[in-house]
Amino acid sequence: MRWWDIDPVMDLERALFPEDAWSRGMFWSELAHARGPGANRRYLVAEDTDGRIVGYAGLVASSSEQADVQTIAVARDHWGTGLGGRLLTELLSAATAFECSEVMLECRVDNVRAQRLYERFGFVPIGVRRGYYQPGNVDALVMRLTDPSTAVPGSERGTEING
Template sequence: MTWQLRRAGLADVPAIMAIENAMFPSDAWSTDAMARDVADPHCYYLVAFPPDAPEQIEAYAGLLAPRGAPEADIQTIAVSTAAQGRGLGRVLMLRLIDEARARGAREVFLEVRADNPGAIHLYTSLGFAELGVRRGYYKPDNVDAIVMRLNIPAPQAALAEPSPNTTTPLETNS
């Protein structure tokens, strides 16, 4: 299965909330809070959908990253049960990290439920490190949140060098 990504808009909030409520039944965001974040210019939300069905949202992810701020925060990410296990969460996270870098962030933070080993593994594999624990953060379940941080390396500019077996347009055979 392949997916396409696009920037989320207010029209996507009902589909986002369907996934949100299914994945986080006891501590889902409110529709109003999600709509505020999606519309906030300091936030960057993406949705993922099959190429032939743009209305069929299978995942979403959101980032809070004011332009020029040194820190960014992964606000939320969820992949529908039907789309899990295919790398979609990783793709969304990589895209949010790229956006944070483009907006000038040097660090990205997130909180993850301590009882979500799949998400913890994903974040660790992307280079996030545990900073601490917020006891009882997720209500009403009273589940701890693990706070994690990723240091974003500065982009490196370099000139592309052709391989020795490559002919470039500047070369001639005279």
């Protein structure tokens, strides 16, 4: 993901997460830490064959032992194509490159589709954060994957992942 991707990413973010969408400033801040010496983040976009951004994902390596999935989003017209799995595979590869031994994430308790994706990759639920997603006051399921280098790879047709 680059700065010029922020506008189309924001369009997708607002469409998918109307109540708790990230701000433009949040994406700018994350991208500022994704480049150069000491970079500890990896942000990606997925484009369809027409160059339209149809997905994005981000991860931060908070220490040499732990990484956190910050976001994964896939356009509704690409649900069920494997794109979410492909984005997650790229994030887990980044976690491995950062030499992280575990990956954490939060997922809305009502987002069963995402929970199933994470479970297929070996993530297990370890707790709940009450009222994590605001302003809707929706709980977050906390999930953890130990040893991201052994996670199951995803596949997708007709998109290109760019980081």
